Amino acid sequence: MSKKKDPRVTRIEDLAGPKSPGELEEMKMPYEEYCRQAFDPGNEAKKPESLKGIRWLSCTMYIFTPHSAANLAELGAEVIKIEIPRMGDAMRHTSPFNEAYLYPLHESRPMTGTGLGFTNANINELYLTMDYHIPEMVDVFYGLVKMSDGLTELYRPGTLDKWKMSYKYLQEINPRFIYVWGGGFGYGPKVFGGSYDILGQAHAGLASITGMHEYMGGHATKCTNWVIDWASGTIITYGVLAAIHWRRKTGLGTMLEVSQVQTPTRFMGYSVPLYGRFGIVRQRWGNWDTQLCAHGIILCGKSDYPDADNPQEKFDARYVMVSAFNDPDFQELCSVIGRKDLWDNYPRHKQRLEAEAQIEVYDALEQWAADKTRTEVSDALNNAGILAYNVKNHREVYESEHLRQRGTIRWLDDPLFGDLLTHCTYSTGLMSKSPRRLKWQWRPVGADNVKIYRDMLGIPVSQVEDWYEKAWI
Amino acid sequence: MAQEKRDVEINSIQDSLDMLTPEIRPWPVTPPPSAEEVSTQVYTKRKAEDFLGWVEDNVKFEKSFGKAEALAGLKVLDIGLWRLGHKFAASMLAEAGAEVVCIEPPGGDPLRQLTPFGREEYMLADQETGEKCGIEFIAEMVNQYAITLDVDTEEGQQVFRELAANADVVIEALPPGYADERGIGYRHLKDLNPGLIYAWTGIRGQWGPDKDRLSKHGQWEIEPFACASNAWIHSTGYPQDQLPRGKGGDPTRAGVWIADYVAGEQVAVNIMAALYWREEFSGEGQFIEVTGAEALMDITDFDMTWYGFNKSIKARTGAWDPNLNQYEWNPCKDGYMMIGGQSDRLWYRIGMCIERDYPQFGRLIHEDPYLKEMGARNALHALIKTYTLTTRWLRDINRVQAEEALLEYEIAAGPVLFVDEVCEFPHFKYRPWIYNCESDYGTFLYPTSPNAYQFDTPHRLKWVGRRLGKDNGEIYSKWVGYGPTRLAELKTEGVI
Amino acid sequence: MCDVIWCKKEVDGSPCETVNYLDPFCFWNWEGTINCAECRTVYYIHMIQGHMYKGPEERPGEEPDTSPLYADKPLEGYRNYMFATEGRTRPFECMPRSFLLGEADMVKFSIRGKPVRGWRPQPESAGIAGSFPYHWDIQNLSPDVWEEYQEKIRKGEVSDW
Known part of the structure; x- marks a missing residue:
């Protein structure tokens, strides 16, 4: 609880906002920049270690x-x-x-x-x-x-x-x-x-x-x-x-x-309690989700890298994670893929989450994606404001600017074994x-x-x- | 106990619902073996009854409730929606004895409404009010207090600051910058409470060129987005060479939101490390950020290091592991059977076991000069040969027979079990790894914390999820001194 | 004979004696024709739950639907046909590279061109009781690799990423 203030005195700590020029700078900083500076990837060795002495x-x-x-x-x-x-x-x-x-x-x-x-x-x-x-x-x-x-x-x-x-x-x-x-x-x-x-x-x-x-x-x-x-x-x-x-x-x-x-x-969410209460034995549900729809991974017709030498790129750069389970998102999705009938049939989340409806929805998505590459699919959806993300491979992870900036993919100059990529x-x-x-x-x-x-x-x-x-x- | 028998005609789920209760269909169906039986029939076999008797005397689950709690007195706030990462971290802290308060908006976390295939009949009703809640939400709110607060209102933000001024730990799982824009992020709270440990958790990050996004209409990214962005899905599933693409031979997500759990446990670990550093050295709190994509990437074995070595992109290998032979599961008469044993000692023992029933295995495998060396057995063609012949043995027997045969040779082997079989497996019932707790929502079967077996400070489950805002009175009174009148005002203003 | 087709087809007066392995996930439930990797005889098989419900029946003149992934010849010192042997075994696409070695890859430089200790043998460098320092003295231990590295730097083959 905030302390009782003496109304006659104005103390700087009672005023909202920063208390010094340094803090002023800090508070003005865009949040992303603030995080970047706080975590300062690459300079970990200059900071103390949590478990020193253990x-x-x-x-x-x-x-x-x-x-x-x-x-x-x-x-x-x-x-x-x-x-x-x-x-x-x-x-x-x-x-x-x-x-x-x-x-x-x-x-x-x-x-x-x-x-x-x-x-x-x-x-x-x-x-x-x-x-x-x-x-x-x-x-x-x-x-x-x-x-x-x-x-x-x-x-x-x-x-x-x-x-x-x-x-x-x-x-x-x-x-x-x-x-x-x-x-x-x-x-x-x-x-x-x-x-x-x-x-x-x-x-x-x-x-x-x-x-x-x-x-x-x-x-x-x-x-x-x-x-x-x-x-x-x-x-x-x-x-x-x-x-x-x-x-x-x-x-x-x-x-x-x-x-x-x-x-x-312990990682299985509702599976054990659902069995305990109702005797229902949870089954596999592939690349879809049992509690959200549309929220699943679809297969696209074409690879992003048909000429690549590595078969992982040549054959498997074909999958996109698509997510539009909230009503406006799902409606938008149906319109992007030209299947407004799906929205008419399943306007409520509960309806499109039924197994039969899911089959219909993902079939429709894969049909729409059948003549497209993975990136054409994710771009089309992202441009419409819907969440979609390429299922990435290890080269793409290596080349991720995001992970490099965050220092979570980096090269280690190992003292004894030399140059090792580390994740x-x-x-x-x-x-x-x-x-x-x-x-x-x-x-x-x-x-x-x-x-x-x-x-x-x-x-x-x-x-x-x-x-x-x-x-x- | 005499069982009542009756004829039932089932035409739809509705006809069976009232029978699917623990009263009519109890758990466990058969009782676990007694301590006496386990000691005399199992432990004595290898003269381990003294040691294991001593272990059971000291770490047995049933004794955990009389013992101390490691994190007693630690105060934790958890705020976030939709995802399980922050909830799992909060549950872990609460299982070890911390006082954890989960903050939801007055409308509740949308996770409360989620239920498999939209089946409302699988939601559980609070026994006092009848309010329904999805099972996943209840399960992932172990030992936590449930309060409501709208941090979109100015008043709510002030209340949040007061709560946080009193806390040791804040776990936040809101979209990037959401809390900061409202003046309740780390950079605001650290001045109010310099000892505060503040952990943000999400999918890919709150900063950086590929940080977490919302859709145009405000929908959140939820698992498996994290697994898609770190190549984990890319390398899970059966190869198109084993099953046709589109019919099982595709990159595959985990059945659960796995990156949430993996991130959640690292949130808890990092918080504990920061706490040690605060208590032991500095007195200062700090800012932590854990993402599902990265925390899961941390445990993708050697994958990226291998890419840096010679541009290998890990391919999916189905139920076979490319690094060890044997180390896989294959189909058998009634499901799938997992077998593992890589060193010469174990590998040949597996062979001896299979040979008893299927002599040709010994001939084709043990005579083959290309399979004599441990490393060479991991080549792909060696896996194909070994596993084809192993399955030739498995197809004639069921899981229990295979398990018994292999355990005789001290081989690590186990069946792929379905959830009902997991819950009825004698070892699991004996410890117990799952047990019934009496919750606000009635009898609730629950997987025990793996840290529940300890001499002094076992982690334990006291209760599972609660109805929305159930603890407003207690927590606002204890943490910030609000009485009933003040709470009524806040309620009227829509703040709580 | 199930899960493997041990081909006994007479070829030039003697039996073929090739073991064709039917990998379990592909063939657990499967119906169609498959060739022997050695003599290319086409067999019809119908597998249900891993059991050969029908077959193998010879289907002369037919094109096979598929091929085994691996086959070997126990009577000839386990001479074998690896996957992707054209016309004999099935290709295996789902691989980490376009080829597999099946044995240790001797690597001296990481993909960005800096030295990494991925080759053998390594010159002796341990001290007492198997102790190692915290420093790879590559210049003295493997001067040839160090020289190669300098050459790579000069050619611009070393980069930050």
Whole structure:
């Protein structure tokens, strides 16, 4: 509530508007310019880091749990990734169609590279190798625990417990410790079931509602990328940050048990409650929307780039997202495509949202688009004031002036691997004062062994070399 | 329990509606296994009963309500329409204990009116007033208070400033510059409340040459616009080589508004990071902007890096992953079966499992010299061969049989489940990943927060959506000290 | 014989012995004619839910509706026909480039012409216990690539985007 004012005094802070020439400038600035200056893409390194001083251990593999720790590293935490000696994370051995690798994977393997499948999941981290099985390593591991704020692991249930590295033991060593066990299923009947992103999509229901309906000829469709792995990893990061907030007040750590397979169910909007109340099982509805019409992706007759060499451009630059669900927009749409009868038949949103009406509406749109290119279609609609947007491919994303200006597509001069195009980190959100940043993509397996074993834990170099020879690290 | 039986003739949905209630068709249909059964039949198999018993004792969902809340005392305002990103972020904060107030215009968020295929019979009625609301809106307003405010009026803007002066966090999801033009944007609020963390979220951005637009008639851009603008749709779906174009072989959107969820969780993460920075170091709030297009682009694996490497444009590959073999789902007798296992150890175990029923698999796959090396197995022709023969095995068995067979070999495998099967899957019921909450709209089946299983501060669901303006009295009184008379005035003026 | 057509057609006195793979999503429910990738014999098949309801029946003289994507010959060391072998296998259009390598692409420069460590072998550069510095000393480690880079700069083949 505003404070009671003394009516006899006029204070500058009570007057509306800016209070100094600097503020005056700021308030006069067009809003876009104001945002651009506030976020100042490209100068993140000059600003402070949000999570300065937090140190995290990432005993992880694949995408789900690594991403949960990488999020912290992007925000300024020091994250130590612990990998299997020589081999490293299994994800290093994945690459699209076996074609894209950066070299070397490890000092001893000049002919083996890290596949691009590893990209973005472990950025800014320090790379340590350690074989947890070796009894001599347990105390070393405890040393790391005492010096860290928390840990994320993904091992099968009880694995780290067997080696006395579970939260049961670590909370005694470091009561402030925050421990994350990120599994596929977590406790319960399927606790030993392994999991992957694609398993989450399948098992949790997302696949059953993605893709073309059977009558359109479609099958249950996988959302591209390992989207559920990544998204579940971010859920962990959030849980960790909330726990850190709580720890600021109480000084106490906690343990989180997070299941990757669960996340997609939480992303399914009305699906579960609709089933619970009415027994209705939501089905696939292809490129259309179950709650809005017209609001869908249509196929146009011609590609924008019929002569391109890349088949993705030649054959697939043919899809447009069209949206006109509000009455005036839909009316306008019908008039642009010369089908005023559709507006006469379906003047209310509820009417055009019925399945049969949707089929008719999108058929009409595709018929109208049959002799046009993708851009002819989107231009015609945009010029009429209707929302339409080309379904873009990666070249178009690369060439997007918008993303370049916002710094969410940029080139990284990686300290060890050179020139890498990057679409991560900055794209998770612009922050005006303590932004995320990308320092390096990844480092070879064990690249920071000396830095951590000697410089941090004080283990003599001769000892480190001995362990290395024995492949303990 | 004895079940009453009766004959019913169903000619239209109307004939079945009154039977589709949880009272007549309960959830779960069969009870989950007991803790005792799980411990003795599952955990002991691998001598994990002690450890998992300890885990269950400490993180079990049923114990979450007696525990502390991590964000207790944090005050959050959420204002926006139509989309789910800001609502998901607000729900995440509220699940961890923050006091989250959702502001709607006096007419309500249009999302309240959305219902699948326009079916009003699937909207739920508030038990006190009978007001109907769409399920998606109710589901995405976890633990939030519902108040109304018209920020298009000058008075409403003043009220908003007073609310924000008292808040730790504002989440805004209005069109670009909308709040700023009304004097309630970040640059106005930061002076009133220097500790304020202000997060804007939208589709492509509030600034830049391709920022969010409205149509000529004022219609908003809604998901999947974000997925269209970052090549995500371009690379989702079946190739035209597997299914004909126009009949399933096209770029495909997600069934849900996925970029909203992905942006929403990063809004929550960035807010928490900004909060840490405020509390630990600076005492200052800051300005955050998260878009669906970019937050989703962040998690498109290596896609853009690959383009920068050798101009590859990621093509869609249907239900097969181009980076790992095996890692896919294929059709089987009663649906689709997902199988994963890439390393030699797992890959050959899958083969051993299939070979038992279909010896030719072992011969054609394991003898083939081109399939011996892990990386080489990811080549497209290797996928075609492996998956054709895997499906030859799957076509004769159903999902449960395949799952049991593969789990015996410790292979990550799972069926593509439909929503009813998800809700009835024993593991999901046991944890439970879905459970019934008693809401203002009656029994409401709900997916649990993945952060609900913790020693000390589990996130939890206390209530779901509320009717429009239900909490005006409580929140305006607590946050800005307005009594009933003042609220009545504001109501008359159309401000709330 | 289902999901694969193991062609036993007599060709020059011996059976063809080619395995033609019928990829599952395309052929799960499908009816029509398809050729053997090796001997080009045309078969009629009718697939329902992955089962071959009818066929394969030879249809001499007919043009095939489609071809397999991949075929191989187990008795000849798995000699194979890749997709898009003209007249034998079906093209596969939905690819990231107009061609696929199926093996690691040796890349020294990014698409804007700056060096990237995408080739092997890399000269040794690690320190104790597999440690690496935070700096790619390309001038000393790979002087030939550095020289090539200088040449690219001179030719204007390096750009900001």
